[in-house]
Amino acid sequence: MSIYEKNLEVLERNHHSLYVALKEAEEKLKHPRIKVWEESALNGESVLYIEKEETVYRLNSIYHPSHEASVWSEQFEQTSLQDVYILFGFGNGYSVRALAEHIKENRIILIYEPSYEIFSFVLEHYDISDILEDPAISVVVRDINDIEFMNLLAYAVPWSNIDNQSFAALNGYGIPFGTEYVIAYNHVMENANKLITYRNTAVLFGKSMTFNSIENAKYMYKTNSLADIKDLIPENLTAIVVAAGPSLDKNIEQLKEAKGKAMIIAVDRALDSLLAHDIMPDFSVTIDPNKPSRFYDNPITWEIPMFYPLAGNRKIISRHTGPKILFCSHLISNEYYKRLGRSFIAESPGGSVATAATSIAMTLGMKNIILVGQDLAYYNGYTHAGGVKLPEGMSENKLVKVKGIHGEELYTGWDMYAYIIWYQELIANNKDTLHIIDATEGGALIRGTEIMDLKDAIQEYCNSTFDVNALLEQCKLTDVKERYQVSVKLFEDMVQELKDFIKKSEKAASLCNDLLTNLITHNGLNSKGLRISKELSELNTAMDRMFVSGIIEGYISEEGLDEMKEVNTLSKEEKENQRKTFELSRTIYEMNKKASQEILEYMEPFLESYKKIES
Amino acid sequence: MEARIADINKNVEELQELAKMFYQGDINQGFAKMEEATSKILAMVDGLVQLSTMDSTKTALDMNFVNAALTEILNSYEKKDGILIADLLTFELLDYVNGWIEQWKEQ
Numbered sequence: 001m002s003i004y005e006k007n008l009e010v011l012e013r014n015h016h017s018l019y020v021a022l023k024e025a026e027e028k029l030k031h032p033r034i035k036v037w038e039e040s041a042l043n044g045e046s047v048l049y050i051e052k053e054e055t056v057y058r059l060n061s062i063y064h065p066s067h068e069a070s071v072w073s074e075q076f077e078q079t080s081l082q083d084v085y086i087l088f089g090f091g092n093g094y095s096v097r098a099l100a101e102h103i104k105e106n107r108i109i110l111i112y113e114p115s116y117e118i119f120s121f122v123l124e125h126y127d128i129s130d131i132l133e134d135p136a137i138s139v140v141v142r143d144i145n146d147i148e149f150m151n152l153l154a155y156a157v158p159w160s161n162i163d164n165q166s167f168a169a170l171n172g173y174g175i176p177f178g179t180e181y182v183i184a185y186n187h188v189m190e191n192a193n194k195l196i197t198y199r200n201t202a203v204l205f206g207k208s209m210t211f212n213s214i215e216n217a218k219y220m221y222k223t224n225s226l227a228d229i230k231d232l233i234p235e236n237l238t239a240i241v242v243a244a245g246p247s248l249d250k251n252i253e254q255l256k257e258a259k260g261k262a263m264i265i266a267v268d269r270a271l272d273s274l275l276a277h278d279i280m281p282d283f284s285v286t287i288d289p290n291k292p293s294r295f296y297d298n299p300i301t302w303e304i305p306m307f308y309p310l311a312g313n314r315k316i317i318s319r320h321t322g323p324k325i326l327f328c329s330h331l332i333s334n335e336y337y338k339r340l341g342r343s344f345i346a347e348s349p350g351g352s353v354a355t356a357a358t359s360i361a362m363t364l365g366m367k368n369i370i371l372v373g374q375d376l377a378y379y380n381g382y383t384h385a386g387g388v389k390l391p392e393g394m395s396e397n398k399l400v401k402v403k404g405i406h407g408e409e410l411y412t413g414w415d416m417y418a419y420i421i422w423y424q425e426l427i428a429n430n431k432d433t434l435h436i437i438d439a440t441e442g443g444a445l446i447r448g449t450e451i452m453d454l455k456d457a458i459q460e461y462c463n464s465t466f467d468v469n470a471l472l473e474q475c476k477l478t479d480v481k482e483r484y485q486v487s488v489k490l491f492e493d494m495v496q497e498l499k500d501f502i503k504k505s506e507k508a509a510s511l512c513n514d515l516l517t518n519l520i521t522h523n524g525l526n527s528k529g530l531r532i533s534k535e536l537s538e539l540n541t542a543m544d545r546m547f548v549s550g551i552i553e554g555y556i557s558e559e560g561l562d563e564m565k566e567v568n569t570l571s572k573e574e575k576e577n578q579r580k581t582f583e584l585s586r587t588i589y590e591m592n593k594k595a596s597q598e599i600l601e602y603m604e605p606f607l608e609s610y611k612k613i614e615s
Numbered sequence: 616m617e618a619r620i621a622d623i624n625k626n627v628e629e630l631q632e633l634a635k636m637f638y639q640g641d642i643n644q645g646f647a648k649m650e651e652a653t654s655k656i657l658a659m660v661d662g663l664v665q666l667s668t669m670d671s672t673k674t675a676l677d678m679n680f681v682n683a684a685l686t687e688i689l690n691s692y693e694k695k696d697g698i699l700i701a702d703l704l705t706f707e708l709l710d711y712v713n714g715w716i717e718q719w720k721e722q
Contacts (some may be wrong), residue, residue: 042706061638063702071638171640171698 004124010132011123021145022120028143029120036121038092041065046126048092050118052176059091059118059172069098072171076103080164083107084156088184089170089177090119090139093128100134108156109137112187114173114180116144142180147428149184150421153191162195194418205289209311210555211602212289216310216317217332217491218610221483223308223324225333227343228475230364238262238368238461239361242281243354244269245375247442251454255279255372261462262370265307265361267353268295268316270373275300282468285357286312287328287349296320305468307360309349323472327360331550332490339486350422351415358423358436368435368461372454375443376420377402377410402444405451412444420444437461484613491607497548498600504543505593511536512586519578536585548596555595616669619662620716626659627712630704637701645697656685656708663712666719673722676715684708 001009012019022029035051041062048059061068072095076085083106085099090113100109113119119141122128131137138156140149157165167188169181240262242248242255248270256279258264266274266281268291274281275298285307286296293315296302302321309328317324326333328349337344347363349356354374361369400417404410412420427436427448438449439457452460477483511532518529525533543549633652636645660681667676684707691699 058696058698061698061702063706067705068638068698068701071635072640074635075639169640171638174640174642 003127006127006129007123007132010129014132014135015139017148018139018141018145022116022141025116025144029116032117032120034115034117036115036117038121038125045094046092048118048122050115050176055176057172057176059089059170060094065092065094066098068171069094070102073098073102075168076166078103078106080106080161082161082164084161084165085109086153086156086165086167086184086188087111087170088168088181089113089173090122090141091170091172092122092126093131095170096131096137100131100137107136109134110152110156111137111139112146112149112184113139113141114177114184116141119144149187150191150425151429153187154194157191157195162192165192190417190421193414194421196414205311206555209289210551210599212312212314212317213310213330213332213551214599214603214606215314216308216312217336217487218606218613219317219324220310220326220333220336221487222477222480223326224472224475224477225326225337225342226345226347226360226363228477229325229471230345232471232474233263233364233366234464234466236368237366237464237466238370239364239366240264240370240372240462241354241357241361241374242266242270242274243357243371243373243375243440244273245373245440245443246379247375247440248273248373251372251439251441252277252279254454254458257455258458258462260466261458261464263361263364263366263466263468265357266304267357269353271295271301271304272298280304282466283307283325285353285360286316287353287356289313291316291353293319305472307357309356327363328356331547332494335547336487336490339490340483350419350426352419355419355422358426362426362430362434367433368437370437370439370454370457370461371446371449372439374438374440374446376416376446377404377412377444379410379442405438405440405443405445407445410444416444420446424448488611491603491610494548494551495600495603495607497546498596498603501543501546501548501552501596502593502600504539504546505589505596508536508539508543509586509589509593511539512582512589515582516579516586519575519582524575525578543592548599551599552592552595555599556591616666619666620720623659623662623666623712623716626655626662627709629655630659630709634701634704634709637697642697645700646692646695649692649700653689656688659712660685663715666716674715674718677711680711681708684711 008019011022033052037049038046039049041047041060041064043064045065046060047062047065050057050059076083076099083103085103085107087096087099087109090096090111096109096111119139132139138152140146140152165188167185174181238261240255240258242264244267252273255264255274256277259279263283264279264281265283265285268284268286271281271284272295280300281304283306284301284304287309289311291313293313296316296319302319305323305325306317306320307325307327308317308320310326310330310333311328326344327347329344329347334344345363347359349359354371358369358371400412400414401409402412402417402420423436423446427434427446436446436449437457438446438451439454441453445451514532515525515529515536518525518532522529630652633645633648636648663676663681664678667673684703688700688703688708691703
């Protein structure tokens with residue numbers, strides 16, 4: 001078996017999508033833009049050379065490549081329970097191997113190789129099967145499978161790990177691949193910004209989301225889910241997602257032409273503008289837990305069929321009297337549908353109400369989605385339709401510069417920038433099943449969309465017949481009583497679990513105290529300490545398995561997320577790490593106990609009142 | 616004599632740090648320290664020459680070798696090839712200096 005065959009065999013087994021992408025790119029690989037070759041170093045090892053744009057670059061030491069790689073890898077230190085090393089360049093494997101050996105455990109190595117010519121050459125000439133066998137190493141090659149880079153980053157660097165990522169270029173890569181380096185670095189920054197946006201949402205809304213979810217759960221037994229209506233949607237029906245960006249004022253009147261020919265889904269903020277133009281959307285969408293209820297002040301909006309998530313603003317949802325359709329995964333609704341034996345389609349709503357509306361349309365199987373009023377950028381100082389302006393005091397350095405649909409430079413906020421990325425990823429990941437038409441007629445460019453005027457988009461894509469009332473009539477629930485009983489039992493179990501969780505948290509905090517005493521008294525854990533540690537670990541596993549643990553985790557995210565980040569950080573002293581871990585664990589168990597008590601205080605009267613519905 | 620050897624060793628260590636800087640990709644910082652490094656190399660060579668002339672019975676310093684290594688380092692500096700500077704320091708100049716001092720002390 002040749003080196004190439006050996007490498008390919010491991011690649012196929014462990015990095016299947018890269019393997020497939022390389023196979024698909026075989027034709028491209030036959031026409032390299034960069035010349036790659038190897039020469040012998042003075043110690044007999046191999047030195048990689050490339051020629052790019054008539055300049056020759058050497059990628060290794062000519063004396064001792066593995067020594068160079070070893071010294072290079074020493075700059076990295078293990079600082080956490082899961083360090084992430086994002087490397088720019090694969091080279092001939094010396095540096096990657098040195099790093100993998102230098103930091104053997106609790107690490108993820110994510111490699112962005114900017115040249116498929118180099119990677120292809122290395123596959124043929126170097127045995128890199130040991131690197132490809134390592135389950136904690138992922139490889140992305142530009143123009144081959146780089147579409148996966150953002151997904152891999154999102155997987156490798158969650159919020160709790162954001163401080164434990166390192167980005168470094170292999171020696172020799174900086175000059176020949178300067179542009180590609182900036183692209184890869186920007187991806188890393190995009191991921192970090194996305195995490196910060198999502199984290200801030202969780203911090204802001206942790207508690208209200210929990211109480212909203214409990215309160216809104218009382219409508220579950222009489223509302224449909226996306227699964228109920230999915231199969232009833234006419235084939236080839238187009239969805240129009242109406243967001244409330246400043247450009248909506250330009251083409252809102254056109255939407256009248258689409259009524260009855262497409263499914264018009266309006267975000268909550270766009271309702272007033274639509275109603276002011278006598279346009280009745282087929283559905284409204286709300287998602288934010290603390291969305292101002294003034295968007296639903298007009299009683300007409302209460303009757304418009306609404307897509308709602310369990311964690312949505314409970315004031316808005318309680319006021320709404322029209323048909324409701326539940327969307328967005330939530331622990332309570334997931335458990336309810338599981339017990340009911342019905343399917344619940346969980347879609348990924350993104351971070352805004354417009355991305356949620358897009359996601360709903362996609363989940364309902366609609367291939368063509370037209371975006372209207374989705375500027376995702378500021379327009380002459382305006383943020384939304386109806387003359388809503390940029391908040392005073394917002395300076396340009398808090399904004400991001402993006403390209404507009406006409407190639408112009410526009411400013412946007414970090415949150416909206418994250419939504420642009422969300423759309424782009426959605427489009428890239430669903431090339432065959434999704435076609436998004438940006439008919440905003442302004443705003444930021446979303447790569448992968450077809451840009452059209454709304455008038456033309458309606459003419460081309462809105463040729464079906466759609467009657468929302470007929471659709472909802474077809475999916476009226478016939479088993480409301482059974483659904484109600486299942487929900488009562490679920491809420492009773494939640495109350496019981498919360499009581500149990502309080503006791504377990506109390507016990508776990510007390511075990512942490514015992515462990516701290518044992519650690520300090522014996523200058524390390526003795527056999528009794530190890531027994532306590534085992535008991536704590538079993539208790540922790542039992543708590544993790546409880547249904548309410550996820551609800552409690554969401555509730556404490558305000559304080560808890562930063563504590564989690566602390567737990568992830570290691571010092572050089574093992575004993576110091578143990579002490580820190582026990583102290584932080586104790587804090588988290590105490591927070592768990594407090595959170596369970598607060599949720600229970602809300603849940604008990606809720607259950608009493610819910611039980612009265614039957615009578 | 617001990618003080619002179621200690622000075623040479625200190626320069627060797629600092630030049631090893633410079634090589635490490637280049638190997639670890641800190642190229643800009645490495646080049647920023649090159650002028651200072653050149654003075655250290657010259658001071659180190661000066662110290663070696665003085666040691667060498669103190670006792671003519673011991674192994675003589677191969678000045679041709681040292682000059683050739685120095686020339687190569689300066690050429691690499693001109694070409695902005697940080698990895699080659701690190702290589703020349705590690706595997707030529709400092710390797711030779713360390714070996715020569717060990718031999719000199721043993722004799």
